[in-house]
Amino acid sequence: MLLESKYKPMARWTSLLLTPLLAIVSIMGCGGITENVQQRQSRLDIVKKRGTSICGVSGTLPGFSFVDESGKYSGIDVEVCRAVAAALFDNPDAVEYRNLEASERFTALNGGEVDVLSRNTTWTLGRDSLVGMEFAPTTFYDGQGMMVRKDSKIGSLQDLQGASICVGTGTTTELNLTDTMRQAKVNFTPIAYQQADATFGAYLEGRCEGVTADKSALVARRSNFPNPQEHIILDITMSKEPLGPATINNDSAWFDVVKWVTYALIEAEELGITSANVEQMKKSDNPTIRRFLGVEGALGEGLGLSNDFTARIVKHVGNYGEVYDRNLGKNSQIKLPRGENDLWTRGGLLYSPPFR
Numbered sequence: 001m002l003l004e005s006k007y008k009p010m011a012r013w014t015s016l017l018l019t020p021l022l023a024i025v026s027i028m029g030c031g032g033i034t035e036n037v038q039q040r041q042s043r044l045d046i047v048k049k050r051g052t053s054i055c056g057v058s059g060t061l062p063g064f065s066f067v068d069e070s071g072k073y074s075g076i077d078v079e080v081c082r083a084v085a086a087a088l089f090d091n092p093d094a095v096e097y098r099n100l101e102a103s104e105r106f107t108a109l110n111g112g113e114v115d116v117l118s119r120n121t122t123w124t125l126g127r128d129s130l131v132g133m134e135f136a137p138t139t140f141y142d143g144q145g146m147m148v149r150k151d152s153k154i155g156s157l158q159d160l161q162g163a164s165i166c167v168g169t170g171t172t173t174e175l176n177l178t179d180t181m182r183q184a185k186v187n188f189t190p191i192a193y194q195q196a197d198a199t200f201g202a203y204l205e206g207r208c209e210g211v212t213a214d215k216s217a218l219v220a221r222r223s224n225f226p227n228p229q230e231h232i233i234l235d236i237t238m239s240k241e242p243l244g245p246a247t248i249n250n251d252s253a254w255f256d257v258v259k260w261v262t263y264a265l266i267e268a269e270e271l272g273i274t275s276a277n278v279e280q281m282k283k284s285d286n287p288t289i290r291r292f293l294g295v296e297g298a299l300g301e302g303l304g305l306s307n308d309f310t311a312r313i314v315k316h317v318g319n320y321g322e323v324y325d326r327n328l329g330k331n332s333q334i335k336l337p338r339g340e341n342d343l344w345t346r347g348g349l350l351y352s353p354p355f356r
């Protein structure tokens with residue numbers, strides 16, 4: 001529905017434009033049709049012309065996207081927005097942020113209000129197809145968890161029989177909760193909120209015995225609770241939640257940029273390139289590193305970017321490991337171990353295709 005309403009005017013435009021174009025093509029001979037159809041303006045051109053990219057984030061989730069009282073944004077999702085801006089403009093601050101609740105994020109992306117959605121969003125088949133999105137590589141492998149008060153003595157899902165559980169609407173969380181409880185034959189009352197602050201606020205006020213969300217969100221939110229030690233996260237994982245940035249369907253030029261910017265963070269870590277050594281690394285005689293940093297070859301050009309786009313990303317933002325450590329890992333207040341979010345070379349799931 002959303003896609004239809006977005007593309008109908010576009011289709012009208014395209015047909016108006018295509019009629020004379022097709023006439024030209026038929027004069028010129030075949031081979032030009034696909035080229036001309038593909039000339040529809042990409043968001044890449046819009047963003048370049050605007051000089052900033054508009055990034056949809058949460059704004060309330062520490063470690064992922066959080067805006068402090070001074071208006072400063074931080075978190076791994078924010079760093080993806082900064083990496084895109086660094087690649088495009090050599091300026092990680094050329095980003096406008098839009099805070100979005102879970103329930104409004106897809107409308108914002110499909111309506112063109114944001115260029116990229118970088119907001120603890122799970123890649124699912126339905127979102128990839130029916131909702132009309134393209135998912136860039138996963139930046140955080142997560143799973144759904146359940147938090148309860150320590151003094152409640154709740155230790156398993158079965159202990160939640162008859163309980164009320166706080167949950168955010170418009171999320172994968174809602175559906176997973178229903179599925180998991182049905183499977184475990186546990187009756188419960190969902191208490192659903194549109195806003196994440198309201199979901200966690202209700203839990204803290206005692207309106208529900210448990211609160212469920214992505215495990216990372218539970219850990220991050222708990223770190224901001226008045227007494228974090230009074231709450232435990234049960235040792236259960238209800239789902240797979242691969243979180244990552246997304247763009248709108250049918251715009252592969254823009255999608256490719258966001259996709260390869262994300263991969264650049266991962267590949268830089270694998271190649272041992274950091275914000276501290278990137279200038280030095282440009283002098284490396286390793287052909288893979290030289291090609292990656294754009295010292296040789298023209299990889300950026302194919303994406304509509306400068307050939308040193310990866311060097312810009314690493315210079316301004318760092319590699320994936322640096323981003324992880326400062327927002328979620330050892331240098332953050334959350335201190336999540338790398339686990340699945342480590343490089344494939346160290347037993348994790350992060351793997352970039354070759355930059356060549």
Ligand SMILES: N[C@@H](CCC(=O)N[C@@H](CS)C(=O)NCC(=O)O)C(=O)O
Nearest residue numbers: 060061102120121122168171172196
């Ligand atoms: N990853 C899941 C859930 C994402 C989500 O939006 N979760 C809620 C948790 S209540 C939220 O708003 N989180 C942001 C926050 O806690 O600030 C999805 O994509 O549906």
